Amino acid sequence: QVDHFGFDENRTFQQRYLVADQHWKKDNGPILFYTGNEGDITWFCNNTGFMWDVAEELNAMLVFAEHRYYGESLPFGNESFSDSKHLNYLTSEQALADFAVLVDYLKTTIAGAHHSPVIAIGGSYGGMLAAWFRMKYPHVVVGALAASAPIWQFGDLVPCGAFFSIVTNDFKKSGTGCSESIQNSWNAINHLSSTDAGLQWLSRTFHLCSPLKNLQDAAVLKNWLSETWVNLAMVNYPYKADFLQPLPAWPIQEVCKFLKDPSLSDKLLLQNVFQAVNLYYNYTGGASCLDVSETATKNLGQTGWYYQACTEMVMPLCTDGVHDMFEPEKWDFDAFSDECYRLWGVRPRPSWILSMYGGKNISSHSNIIFSNGDLDPWSAGGVTQNITNSLLAIVIPDGAHHLDLRSRNPLDPKSVQQARALEICHMKQWIEEARPSH
Amino acid sequence: QVDHFGFDENRTFQQRYLVADQHWKKDNGPILFYTGNEGDITWFCNNTGFMWDVAEELNAMLVFAEHRYYGESLPFGNESFSDSKHLNYLTSEQALADFAVLVDYLKTTIAGAHHSPVIAIGGSYGGMLAAWFRMKYPHVVVGALAASAPIWQFGDLVPCGAFFSIVTNDFKKSGTGCSESIQNSWNAINHLSSTDAGLQWLSRTFHLCSPLKNLQDAAVLKNWLSETWVNLAMVNYPYKADFLQPLPAWPIQEVCKFLKDPSLSDKLLLQNVFQAVNLYYNYTGGASCLDVSETATKNLGQTGWYYQACTEMVMPLCTDGVHDMFEPEKWDFDAFSDECYRLWGVRPRPSWILSMYGGKNISSHSNIIFSNGDLDPWSAGGVTQNITNSLLAIVIPDGAHHLDLRSRNPLDPKSVQQARALEICHMKQWIEEARPSH
Numbered sequence: 001q002v003d004h005f006g007f008d009e010n011r012t013f014q015q016r017y018l019v020a021d022q023h024w025k026k027d028n029g030p031i032l033f034y035t036g037n038e039g040d041i042t043w044f045c046n047n048t049g050f051m052w053d054v055a056e057e058l059n060a061m062l063v064f065a066e067h068r069y070y071g072e073s074l075p076f077g078n079e080s081f082s083d084s085k086h087l088n089y090l091t092s093e094q095a096l097a098d099f100a101v102l103v104d105y106l107k108t109t110i111a112g113a114h115h116s117p118v119i120a121i122g123g124s125y126g127g128m129l130a131a132w133f134r135m136k137y138p139h140v141v142v143g144a145l146a147a148s149a150p151i152w153q154f155g156d157l158v159p160c161g162a163f164f165s166i167v168t169n170d171f172k173k174s175g176t177g178c179s180e181s182i183q184n185s186w187n188a189i190n191h192l193s194s195t196d197a198g199l200q201w202l203s204r205t206f207h208l209c210s211p212l213k214n215l216q217d218a219a220v221l222k223n224w225l226s227e228t229w230v231n232l233a234m235v236n237y238p239y240k241a242d243f244l245q246p247l248p249a250w251p252i253q254e255v256c257k258f259l260k261d262p263s264l265s266d267k268l269l270l271q272n273v274f275q276a277v278n279l280y281y282n283y284t285g286g287a288s289c290l291d292v293s294e295t296a297t298k299n300l301g302q303t304g305w306y307y308q309a310c311t312e313m314v315m316p317l318c319t320d321g322v323h324d325m326f327e328p329e330k331w332d333f334d335a336f337s338d339e340c341y342r343l344w345g346v347r348p349r350p351s352w353i354l355s356m357y358g359g360k361n362i363s364s365h366s367n368i369i370f371s372n373g374d375l376d377p378w379s380a381g382g383v384t385q386n387i388t389n390s391l392l393a394i395v396i397p398d399g400a401h402h403l404d405l406r407s408r409n410p411l412d413p414k415s416v417q418q419a420r421a422l423e424i425c426h427m428k429q430w431i432e433e434a435r436p437s438h
Numbered sequence: 439q440v441d442h443f444g445f446d447e448n449r450t451f452q453q454r455y456l457v458a459d460q461h462w463k464k465d466n467g468p469i470l471f472y473t474g475n476e477g478d479i480t481w482f483c484n485n486t487g488f489m490w491d492v493a494e495e496l497n498a499m500l501v502f503a504e505h506r507y508y509g510e511s512l513p514f515g516n517e518s519f520s521d522s523k524h525l526n527y528l529t530s531e532q533a534l535a536d537f538a539v540l541v542d543y544l545k546t547t548i549a550g551a552h553h554s555p556v557i558a559i560g561g562s563y564g565g566m567l568a569a570w571f572r573m574k575y576p577h578v579v580v581g582a583l584a585a586s587a588p589i590w591q592f593g594d595l596v597p598c599g600a601f602f603s604i605v606t607n608d609f610k611k612s613g614t615g616c617s618e619s620i621q622n623s624w625n626a627i628n629h630l631s632s633t634d635a636g637l638q639w640l641s642r643t644f645h646l647c648s649p650l651k652n653l654q655d656a657a658v659l660k661n662w663l664s665e666t667w668v669n670l671a672m673v674n675y676p677y678k679a680d681f682l683q684p685l686p687a688w689p690i691q692e693v694c695k696f697l698k699d700p701s702l703s704d705k706l707l708l709q710n711v712f713q714a715v716n717l718y719y720n721y722t723g724g725a726s727c728l729d730v731s732e733t734a735t736k737n738l739g740q741t742g743w744y745y746q747a748c749t750e751m752v753m754p755l756c757t758d759g760v761h762d763m764f765e766p767e768k769w770d771f772d773a774f775s776d777e778c779y780r781l782w783g784v785r786p787r788p789s790w791i792l793s794m795y796g797g798k799n800i801s802s803h804s805n806i807i808f809s810n811g812d813l814d815p816w817s818a819g820g821v822t823q824n825i826t827n828s829l830l831a832i833v834i835p836d837g838a839h840h841l842d843l844r845s846r847n848p849l850d851p852k853s854v855q856q857a858r859a860l861e862i863c864h865m866k867q868w869i870e871e872a873r874p875s876h
Contacts, residue, residue: 004794005443007749007784008526088446100793136574138803139796311445346445355538358577364804365576 002075002089004097009089013075015098018045018064019106020052025059026112030431033118033141034064035099035133037126038308041066041073043299044126047243049407051121054424058431061116065102067095067126070301084345087307093356095129100137117434119427120144123402124378125305125313127370132357135365143367143430145423146383147402151370153315153381154353157360160318160331162380167233168324170375174236175256182229182259183325185273186222188266193218201267206274209289224292226326228277231295233377234401239411243401244296246283249411255279310340314350315381366390367430369423373399373416392426394419440513440527442535447527451513453536456483456502457544458490463497464550468869471556471579472502473537473571475564476746479504479511481737482564485681487845489559492862496869499554503540505533505564508739522783525745531794533567538575555872557865558582561840562816563743563751565808570795573803581805581868583861584821585840589808591753591819592791595798598756598769600818605671606762608813612674613694620667620697621763623711624660626704631656639705644712647727662730664764666715669733671815672839677849681839682734684721687849693717748778752788753819804828805868807861811837811854830864832857 003009018041024031032051036044045064055062066073069090074080081087099120107113120141122130127149134144152158171179192198193215202221203211212218231244232252239249248254258275281290309315316333319326337347370383371394378401383393396404397415404419441447456479462469470489474482483502493500504511507528512518519525537558545551558579560568565587572582590596609617630636631653640659641649650656669682670690677687686692696713719728747753754771757764775785808821809832816839821831834842835853842857 001787001790003444004790005529005531006441006526007529007787008522010785084446088444091443091445093443097793101790104789104793137793137796139799140793347448349439349445351542352439352442352539355535355542355575355578358575361577366802 001097001101004094004101011075013068013073015068015073015102016041016066016071017102018042018062020055020062023055023059024061028112028115028117029059029061030427031061031063031103031106031113031116031118032058033099033103033120034062035095035120035122035126035129036065036067036070037122037124037129038067038070038305039297039300040071042071043297048121048123048405050405050420053408054420054427057424058427061110061113063102063106065099067129068098069304081303081307087344087346090304090307091312092129092132092308092353096133096136099129099133100140103140115436117142117431119430121147121405122149123147123405124149127402131368131370134368135357135362138365138367142434143369143427145369145371145427147371147405148373148376148378148382149370150315150378150381151357151383152360153317153378154313155316155350155359157354158381160316161320161323163317163377164230164319164324164326166375166377166380167230168326170233170236170252170377171229171256171259171325174250174252175260177260177262178252178256179325180262181264181269181272183321184262185225185269186327188269189218189222191266192270193221202270205267205271207278207289209291220292222327224295225273225277227295228280229325230377232280233375236375236400237403237406238398238413239409241406245280247280248283251280307344307346310336310344310348311346312349312353314348314353316350363387363391367426368392369394369426371396371402371404371419371423373401373403375399376401394422439535439539442532442539449513451506451511453506453511453540454479454504454509455540456480456500458493458500461493461497462499466550466553466555467497467499468865469499469501469541469544469551469554469556470496471537471541471558472500473533473558473560473564473567474503474505474508475560475562475567476505476508476743477735477738478509480509481735486559486561486843488843488858491846492858492865495862496865499548499551501540501544503537505567506536507742519741519745525782525784528742528745529750530567530570530746530791534571534574537567537571538578541578553874555580555869557868559585559843560587561585561843562587565840569806569808572806573795573800576803576805580872581807581865583807583809583865585809585843586811586814586816586820587808588753588816588819589795589821590798591755591816592751593754593788593797595792596819598754599758599761601755601815602668602757602762602764604813604815604818605668606764608671608674608690608815609667609694609697609763612688612690613698615698615700616690616694617763618700619702619707619710621759622700623663623707624765626707627656627660629704630708631659640708643705643709645716645727647729658730660765662733663711663715665733666718667763668815670718671813674813674838675841675844676836676851677847679844683718685718686721689718745782745784748774748782748786749784750787750791752786752791754788801825801829805864806830807832807864809834809840809842809857809861811839811841813837814839832860 002011041064051062076086118141120130120133127146128151130144131146134141168179199212235243236252255276258272316331318331319329321328367390369392372379372382373396384395385393396419398413403416440449479502489500514524556579558568558571565584566589568582569584572579606617637650673681674690693714696710754769756769757767759766807830810817810820811834822833823831834857836851841854
């Protein structure tokens with residue numbers, strides 16, 4: 001159903017979902033249901049090894065449901081992003097309704113699944129969806145694992161600067177002079193971008209695919225660098241991995257090897273910064289130039305996500321250059337709203353998500369685990385302390401963005417092994433409690 | 439917000455709500471929030487004396503919120519019912535979102551209300567909304583009193599015939615020969631309506647405002663009679679009252695005084711049936727003729743409700759003439775759907791409400807009282823047994839449709855006095871539990 005919440009638009013669309021049932025115990029064995037987030041579901045499926053690792057132990061069926069407007073689940077095909085009319089059905093509420101209807105459908109059409117307890121699992125925005133799915137549809141899922149889910153990165157629930165100060169700490173801890181070098185790089189760029197020669201030098205030094213032409217382009221360069229540092233903080237995994245980009249183990253440590261001396265001259269400092277970002281964008285050595293319009297894998301649906309950020313998912317972020325290594329930038333809702341209106345013809349409603357999902361007042365819910373890596377900037381908006389004895393927080397020291405959802409790895413720190421063991425323990429309990437005999 | 443669940447339609451509308459704060463304890467005293475149903479809120483406000491009766495005891499503020507598309511809360515003014523485009527925002531989900539946003543607004547704008555615990559109270563469809571409000575927005579309301587709320591009158595959760603068999607029992611218990619007389623009346627009408635003279639006789643005998651012209655009109659007459667018996671079952675109160683119509687105490691007993699002999703000839707039987715319905719439509723003696731297009735007060739929004747029944751609120755009802763006194767009529771979803779399409783250009787989605795609100799699988803929720811009078815046909819789809827120790831059922835012997843929500847009355851049976859006492863007891867407990875110190 002394109003629109004679950006209205007009856008004038010009665011069209012339907014094909015939602016993609018993946019099923020793996022080789023380990024499933026047919027007579028009502030559990031179902032682990034991945035609440036798809038802002039990207040291609042096959043990519044998430046391949047990056048959520050945890051579910052594959054536990055399927056056998058839990059005798060579980062795995063279902064990966066693609067989020068509408070991402071991957072191949074486009075309500076209006078190529079027209080889906082054409083205007084605000086077609087984008088109108090891209091909301092978290094519609095996505096959760098898709099999931100609820102899909103679970104009902106699977107339970108009635110798969111023989112032996114009618115009484116299968118279903119557990120929602122998701123990471124990042126998908127982790128929010130997993131938590132919200134349990135909150136809003138507790139009759140559909142017996143529990144939820146919400147990994148790295150910043151459900152409180154809204155309104156004034158958490159300080160807007162916490163996010164970037166975690167990023168900064170990750171760099172601070174990963175090498176002497178590292179965060180200071182980045183902090184100093186902004187002014188270096190500002191100096192150089194004030195002249196044409198400087199802009200040319202920057203374009204050459206950063207191997208940019210399109211040369212910088214003016215101050216606006218230089219601002220784009222700085223944004224792109226900021227996002228790169230943020231992404232590095234998210235994927236600072238303890239082993240070689242390919243999530244947002246192919247990267248070595250502990251990539252921030254690798255990056256920081258180029259950023260030891262913050263006192264260098266502008267040009268020497270920025271040459272080092274180039275080495276650092278080049279490691280992120282060109283670890284495999286295949287890139288002939290760097291493109292400031294891209295920061296991560298194309299498996300993520302940037303357009304759709306930006307629309308969501310411009311409507312429901314308004315996450316205030318800010319920097320002050322004191323508690324973080326970034327150029328100070330206040331959270332400016334009005335400017336953001338104007339930009340959203342210019343781009344999509346819609347205005348964000350920042351308080352709606354609080355009215356809908358309860359903000360910090362969620363203690364009446366149950367059976368949700370919120371896991372957060374302490375290296376992950378998104379943990380700033382996450383639940384990192386137990387709320388009740390069935391709304392649990394697991395903090396994973398040395399963990400980056402939903403490290404616990406990734407496949408077991410010999411280089412996993414003990415912390416994530418323990419987190420996973422605890423998660424499995426609670427999932428077993430939810431499954432046990434859902435038995436009719438209980 | 440006209441559309442809470444999409445951002446393309448950004449218009450707002452004025453929602454009417456009534457506030458009474460004379461008994462309210464200003465420093466976070468509780469708020470009793472009436473979840474308005476399908477009608478004018480002032481009328482519901484005047485027919486929910488229970489809230490007025492307990493306001494002082496609980497030091498509570500009363501808020502009566504009007505449901506969108508009813509009374510004066512019309513999203514598009516006079517255009518609101520013009521077509522399926524304008525009706526698109528008439529759903530229970532939008533109404534609940536209105537309530538959530540309204541509570542948030544009241545709590546932030548009324549001094550001293552910021553931490554006021556809010557209890558949802560509603561009857562009938564409004565009772566469903568009260569229960570669903572607690573289920574979906576437990577961060578907004580600490581509990582709900584759902585009076586005569588047939589939340590299970592959907593899908594195949596209860597037998598479709600139970601409703602009419604309760605109506606029949608009410609008549610059976612209220613006088614010898616009563617239900618049999620009604621049962622026999624259908625064939626009597628069928629016989630008479632097969633000739634023009636018979637149709638004329640029926641029109642005259644029933645004092646109809648527009649004479650019957652054909653078999654179709656006779657079918658309308660029978661429907662109108664059926665609805666009259668149903669309405670009498672709903673308002674079979676122990677004292678003189680004016681809810682759907684001004685009526686004497688125990689109106690079914692009064693009606694049955696005319697219907698003692700089911701073995702009379704067609705014409706004599708139907709003359710008695712006229713006396714019976716005339717008591718319902720003309721108790722005050724002011725009606726010069728009876729209008730088969732109306733069965734109840736104009737304070738109810740029939741158009742809006744019929745649209746809701748044709749979209750989300752699909753309640754299967756049926757009769758078999760064996761367990762009830764009505765002409766047998768199967769539940770025919772396809773015919774119903776076609777009629778909805780003809781009238782509104784929309785098709786009902788009968789399973790959506792089950793996916794959305796959980797059907798019978800609601801045990802993970804808390805703090806909801808479901809009260810039902812055992813005379814009330816809507817109790818057939820209600821919760822009449824405790825589900826958990828905080829999802830409670832109260833059955834009220836000798837109670838009609840949400841009798842407990844009405845003002846105290848000297849003629850109240852003990853059962854409803856006890857029910858109200860229990861309801862107040864639980865409300866106090868919810869309020870107590872919501873204190874920050876708890």
